[in-house]
Amino acid sequence: MIVEIDNVELSFDQRKILYGVYLKAERGKVTGIMGRNGSGKTSLLKIWFGSLKAKYSHIRIDGIHQRQKLFKSGKVVFLPQHQLLPTKIRISDAFELFDLDWRTFIEHFESFKKYEKMRIRELSSGELRVVETYLVLSAKKEIIFLDEPFSFVAPVYVEKLKALMARKKKDSVIVVTDHFYRDILEVSDRIYFLKNGYSKTIETEQDLANEGYVLTSSRER
Numbered sequence: 001m002i003v004e005i006d007n008v009e010l011s012f013d014q015r016k017i018l019y020g021v022y023l024k025a026e027r028g029k030v031t032g033i034m035g036r037n038g039s040g041k042t043s044l045l046k047i048w049f050g051s052l053k054a055k056y057s058h059i060r061i062d063g064i065h066q067r068q069k070l071f072k073s074g075k076v077v078f079l080p081q082h083q084l085l086p087t088k089i090r091i092s093d094a095f096e097l098f099d100l101d102w103r104t105f106i107e108h109f110e111s112f113k114k115y116e117k118m119r120i121r122e123l124s125s126g127e128l129r130v131v132e133t134y135l136v137l138s139a140k141k142e143i144i145f146l147d148e149p150f151s152f153v154a155p156v157y158v159e160k161l162k163a164l165m166a167r168k169k170k171d172s173v174i175v176v177t178d179h180f181y182r183d184i185l186e187v188s189d190r191i192y193f194l195k196n197g198y199s200k201t202i203e204t205e206q207d208l209a210n211e212g213y214v215l216t217s218s219r220e221r
């Protein structure tokens with residue numbers, strides 16, 4: 001499966017946010033999106049998913065223009081930047097909601113064993129992000145959008161989530177954005193950088209330095 005978005009035009013009031021964007025994401029590859037704060041990454045994911053209306057946007061799946069919002073196809077799952085799960089439910093209920101097996105999760109995230117009967121509100125921000133990202137990645141959808149899955153997450157769990165993404169990309173189109181740029185560079189097979197409303201492909205930390213996203217490439221230090 002190949003999912004593309006182009007001809008995006010988004011403004012808020014008179015402020016142009018996106019106007020020269022083309023992204024292509026495909027099964028078998030993780031597609032990363034990077035850019036400074038406010039460059040439009042979240043907006044772009046929302047337009048792609050269908051929860052934000054742009055003046056123009058053109059979305060294709062396997063070359064076929066999609067008239068309906070992508071989320072209506074039932075093929076896509078979206079981890080939003082802000083909390084996904086309701087705070088009152090138990091963690092075990094969240095696994096039931098996603099039709100996923102708690103024991104499989106525990107095989108990979110053993111230290112979460114003690115939380116099974118706890119409620120979502122009892123998790124720390126990072127623990128919640130691990131659970132939410134795991135659920136979304138494991139949701140057996142053809143298209144997976146992840147907006148900042150690594151926020152608040154300890155390096156050991158980031159590694160586990162990256163390994164999960166590497167496994168899941170065989171079955172699903174995965175698009176991810178995050179400011180943990182080294183992790184995005186590592187896990188992504190193709191990376192787009194958003195700047196001044198446009199997208200361009202980048203590959204290395206040096207490219208990010210050239211775009212002014214990081215101060216200097218670590219190789220130069």
Ligand SMILES: Nc1ncnc2c1ncn2[C@@H]1O[C@H](COP(=O)(O)OP(=O)(O)OP(=O)(O)O)[C@@H](O)[C@H]1O
Nearest residue numbers: 012013017035036037038039040041042043044081
């Ligand atoms: N509902 C809104 N109303 C007005 N302006 C908005 C709205 N949503 C986003 N914006 C503006 O659009 C721009 C892009 O926001 P967006 O959240 O897409 O950026 P981002 O690249 O995801 O940023 P970050 O890395 O900080 O999460 C920002 O300047 C933001 O202020």
